[in-house]
Amino acid sequence: MTKSRKFISLEISLKQILKDLEEGKIKEATKKSNKWFYRCSDPDIPEDNIHHIDSIELDKKSLESGKGHPMLTAHQAILEKEIINLNSSERVSNTLIDIGVNLGKLMETTKDATKIKSEGGKEITIKEQQIIADSIKKVEEKITKLKVIITKNKKD
Numbered sequence: 001m002t003k004s005r006k007f008i009s010l011e012i013s014l015k016q017i018l019k020d021l022e023e024g025k026i027k028e029a030t031k032k033s034n035k036w037f038y039r040c041s042d043p044d045i046p047e048d049n050i051h052h053i054d055s056i057e058l059d060k061k062s063l064e065s066g067k068g069h070p071m072l073t074a075h076q077a078i079l080e081k082e083i084i085n086l087n088s089s090e091r092v093s094n095t096l097i098d099i100g101v102n103l104g105k106l107m108e109t110t111k112d113a114t115k116i117k118s119e120g121g122k123e124i125t126i127k128e129q130q131i132i133a134d135s136i137k138k139v140e141e142k143i144t145k146l147k148v149i150i151t152k153n154k155k156d
Contacts, residue, residue, distance in 0.1 A: 021061055029054075076144055095146045099143060110135070
């Protein structure tokens with residue numbers, strides 16, 4: 001039976017890491033088995049929470065594997081939810097518009113960096129990579145904000 005996890009939670013992010021990373025990478029990063037982290041991701045076992053340092057190490061391995069930083073994103077979303085609860089004027093439509101604007105900037109930045117006449121020509125330079133990374137981060141932040149907004153009225 002599939003466990004029901006909160007939409008924004010460390011447990012759901014940890015479950016994603018377990019899906020994305022090979023067991024050897026998890027063991028290498030934390031010296032702990034997948035079995036331990038499956039227990040940590042189980043909402044029915046609240047006494048087995050992930051240690052903060054393990055969360056960081058798993059995100060580092062996840063980043064190395066090109067899978068992002070799901071634990072950091074969960075932390076950000078949980079805190080953003082609290083901020084939004086304090087300022088309830090946030091709206092889904094404004095956030096969707098912000099996502100669209102930032103996605104457009106990401107597309108433009110990436111397209112410009114891949115043009116033959118760009119700074120690096122066929123190759124994307126370190127500077128261009130950083131600009132693209134910044135654009136990606138802005139899109140991710142807005143998506144996280146949307147997740148928070150759509151769950152803010154739901155009791156956890």
